[in-house]
Amino acid sequence: MNASNIGHLVQLAFIAGAALFVIGLHLMNSPATARTGNRVSASGMVIAISAEIVFVTQGGVGLGNWVVLIGGLALGGGLGLRMARTVAMTSMPQLVSLFNAVGGGAAALLALADFIARDGHRVLAGGVPGLDGWRTLFIIADVIIGSVTFTGSLVASAKLMGRIKGQPILIPGGRILTWLLLVAGLSVSIVMILAGAGAVTYEPSILTLLLLAALACALIFGVTMVLPIGGADMPVVISLLNAFTGTAVAMAGFVVGNVMLIVAGALVGASGAILTRLMASAMNRSIANILVGGFGAGEGTQSALTSAGGTVREVSVDDAAIQLAYANKVIIVPGYGLAVAQAQHGVRELADLLEARGIDVSYAIHPVAGRMPGHMNVLLAEANVPYPQLREMDEINPEFERTDVALVVGANDVTNPAARTDRSSPIFGMPILDVDRARSIIVVKRSMGRGYAGIDNPLYVNPKTGMFFADAKRGLQELVAAVKAL
Amino acid sequence: MTIDVLIENLTVFVLAILLGFEVISRVPATLHTPLMSGTNSIHGIVLVGAIGLAATADNPLAALIAFVTMAFAGANVVGGYWVTDRMLQMFKRRPVPSTDKPAR
Numbered sequence: 001m002n003a004s005n006i007g008h009l010v011q012l013a014f015i016a017g018a019a020l021f022v023i024g025l026h027l028m029n030s031p032a033t034a035r036t037g038n039r040v041s042a043s044g045m046v047i048a049i050s051a052e053i054v055f056v057t058q059g060g061v062g063l064g065n066w067v068v069l070i071g072g073l074a075l076g077g078g079l080g081l082r083m084a085r086t087v088a089m090t091s092m093p094q095l096v097s098l099f100n101a102v103g104g105g106a107a108a109l110l111a112l113a114d115f116i117a118r119d120g121h122r123v124l125a126g127g128v129p130g131l132d133g134w135r136t137l138f139i140i141a142d143v144i145i146g147s148v149t150f151t152g153s154l155v156a157s158a159k160l161m162g163r164i165k166g167q168p169i170l171i172p173g174g175r176i177l178t179w180l181l182l183v184a185g186l187s188v189s190i191v192m193i194l195a196g197a198g199a200v201t202y203e204p205s206i207l208t209l210l211l212l213a214a215l216a217c218a219l220i221f222g223v224t225m226v227l228p229i230g231g232a233d234m235p236v237v238i239s240l241l242n243a244f245t246g247t248a249v250a251m252a253g254f255v256v257g258n259v260m261l262i263v264a265g266a267l268v269g270a271s272g273a274i275l276t277r278l279m280a281s282a283m284n285r286s287i288a289n290i291l292v293g294g295f296g297a298g299e300g301t302q303s304a305l306t307s308a309g310g311t312v313r314e315v316s317v318d319d320a321a322i323q324l325a326y327a328n329k330v331i332i333v334p335g336y337g338l339a340v341a342q343a344q345h346g347v348r349e350l351a352d353l354l355e356a357r358g359i360d361v362s363y364a365i366h367p368v369a370g371r372m373p374g375h376m377n378v379l380l381a382e383a384n385v386p387y388p389q390l391r392e393m394d395e396i397n398p399e400f401e402r403t404d405v406a407l408v409v410g411a412n413d414v415t416n417p418a419a420r421t422d423r424s425s426p427i428f429g430m431p432i433l434d435v436d437r438a439r440s441i442i443v444v445k446r447s448m449g450r451g452y453a454g455i456d457n458p459l460y461v462n463p464k465t466g467m468f469f470a471d472a473k474r475g476l477q478e479l480v481a482a483v484k485a486l
Numbered sequence: 487m488t489i490d491v492l493i494e495n496l497t498v499f500v501l502a503i504l505l506g507f508e509v510i511s512r513v514p515a516t517l518h519t520p521l522m523s524g525t526n527s528i529h530g531i532v533l534v535g536a537i538g539l540a541a542t543a544d545n546p547l548a549a550l551i552a553f554v555t556m557a558f559a560g561a562n563v564v565g566g567y568w569v570t571d572r573m574l575q576m577f578k579r580r581p582v583p584s585t586d587k588p589a590r
Contacts, residue, residue: 014534017531018502021528022505022509024524025506025509025510025513025521025524025525025528026509026512028513028517028520028521028524029509029512029513029514030514031514031516031517031574031577031579032579034517034520034574034577035571035574035575035577037524038520038524038527038567038570038571038574039571041524041527041528041567042527042567042571045527045528045530045531045533045563045567048531048534049533049534049537049563052534052537052538053537056537056538056541056542057541059541059542061541064549065540065541065542065543065549068540068543068549068552068553068556069537069540069541069552069556071553071556072536072540072552072553072554072555072556072557072560073533073556073557073560074560075557075560076556076557076558076559076560076561076562076564077560077561077563077564077565078564079557079561079565080560080561080562080563080564080565080566080568081564081565081568083561083565083569084564084565084566084568084569084572085568085572087569089573092519092523092569092573095523095565095569096519096522096523096526099523099526099527099530099561099562099565099566100526102558102559102561102562103526103529103530103532103558103559103562105554105558106532106533106535106536106555106558106559106562107529107532107535109551109554109555109558110532110535110536110539110555112551113539113543113548113551113552113555114539116547116548116551134492238522239522242522242525242526245526245529246525246529249529249531249532250499252532252535253495253499253535254492254495254499256535256538257491257495258534258535258538259495259498260531260534261531261532261534261535262495262498262499262502263498263502264528264529264531265529265531266498266499266500266502266503266505266506267502267505267506267509267510267525267528268506268525268526268528268529269503269506270502270503270504270505270506270507270510271506271510271521271522271525272522272525273507274507274510274511275518275521275522278515278518365515365516367515367518370519372518372519372522373515373518373519373521373522374515374516374517374518374519374520374521374522375519377515377516377517377518377519378519378520378573378576381573381576381577381578382576384578386578386579386580387516387577387578387579388579390516392514392515392516393515
């Protein structure tokens with residue numbers, strides 16, 4: 001078989017790989033088939049990688065190149081595997097952010113290498129125009145988007161790990177710096193694209209410097225963009241950076257002329273865009289508003305009672321246990337506070353006890369319950385909660401009216417009825433879980449502190465609500481013991 | 487880049503975005519974290535570009551960039567698929583009744 005035939009076979013293998021990606025994603029439409037879907041997608045990856053290795057071998061690969069290839073893969077793959085095996089499910093957002101960073105970084109490096117190689121070897125040596133306008137456009141888009149993703153995701157990851165304060169960090173003049181970087185990066189890009197199109201002429205070394213300037217702007221921009229964004233806005237930021245990585249990979253596909261990269265990048269970009277939009281609308285905020293930052297000032301410590309009016313009814317652990325144990329239908333409303341307190345197993349244990357008494361138990365999951373889209377579901381699945389009990393907001397909201405007890409653990413703003421009724425509330429219009437429509441409500445909460453939006457929650461002074469003041473983990477253990485004793 | 491190649495690639499790009507929107511909007515919110523981590527592994531496909539780079543690098547700078555790119559993309563692919571699988575195996579219709587100590 002000659003080289004051209006092999007080239008065609010490799011192209012066919014790429015098409016097969018891209019198709020397997022799509023089929024794999026399609027199988028993710030149900031928890032029952034999702035694991036198979038991920039494996040289908042992985043097999044597409046293996047086919048594509050094998051095909052590319054066969055392809056490059058045709059051209060003859062030197063020993064040194066094999067060392068670079070295998071050494072880099074072994075190092076990265078080993079580290080990736082180690083992190084994937086050891087990461088705690090609560091730390092998933094950090095890891096996903098880290099993978100966003102390396103994916104975006106790799107895409108940016110591809111374009112950078114392509115540019116430097118062309119600059120050094122073809123433009124200088126042959127006098128052949130090595131660049132054209134379009135190609136330059138894709139190179140620069142890839143370098144900029146990939147670099148912003150790289151540093152932005154690293155900052156997001158560091159914030160989630162607690163290495164950097166989760167609160168918005170506002171540097172004096174930071175906003176102006178961000179705008180300046182944006183303008184500078186775009187100006188350099190336009191100059192380069194014009195040069196690529198032949199409208200202006202520069203020495204290759206100047207072009208290289210310009211690209212490096214754009215790279216520097218993008219790297220700093222990524223930092224100044226994410227630093228001012230608060231920890232609770234991370235679901236949106238991670239989704240957005242995910243979309244960026246996809247776009248960067250698609251741009252890299254245009255640069256190196258590989259259709260499979262274009263398809264894969266487009267799929268990831270679409271996924272990131274969908275998730276970004278979902279997360280932003282679940283918080284009732286525009287993406288621009290979140291990027292401007294400064295809203296999520298963190299857990300307030302002031303009493304939430306001051307302006308809410310009305311009185312709080314405290315409930316003892318025994319009363320709460322009786323209420324739960326003699327209900328017909330219970331909905332558990334977990335928030336991120338549950339995960340912070342590591343109380344997922346406690347909540348599942350309580351649910352098991354109630355189910356054993358013939359009570360219908362389900363979980364109402366708000367889209368932003370967690371630090372990334374769908375995070376709470378993974379945390380509960382890890383605690384052995386069966387997935388049919390994990391219910392989405394729109395699906396479960398009509399059921400609250402028929403619910404005897406809604407048990408709220410570690411959730412605050414997503415249960416705040418002010419979002420429905422109070423036009424002056426900062427969260428007015430945010431979709432919430434209709435907890436207040438249940439026949440009775442039990443809220444497990446450490447104190448009367450406010451949620452992340454720092455606003456009062458009228459749910460707590462609702463006459464139907466009993467407040468059980470306790471740390472989520474200990475509170476649930478006490479409830480389990482009390483239900484067992486009945 | 488000839489205009490023909492550009493248009494061909496743009497066609498693929500636009501259709502893939504539309505296909506992505508179709509397929510991904512059917513994924514339930516329950517699976518959004520594994521979805522994101524799964525698509526994360528998919529963008530590890532830059533590994534294919536990195537292999538091309540590593541195989542043709544003929545100077546130390548190119549070799550260095552190729553090495554870092556291989557490491558980045560390799561971590562992305564291996565770690566991404568592994569952790570997605572780890573997450574998805576936890577989603578069970580009826581988990582086996584566990585006797586483990588819940589508190590950890």
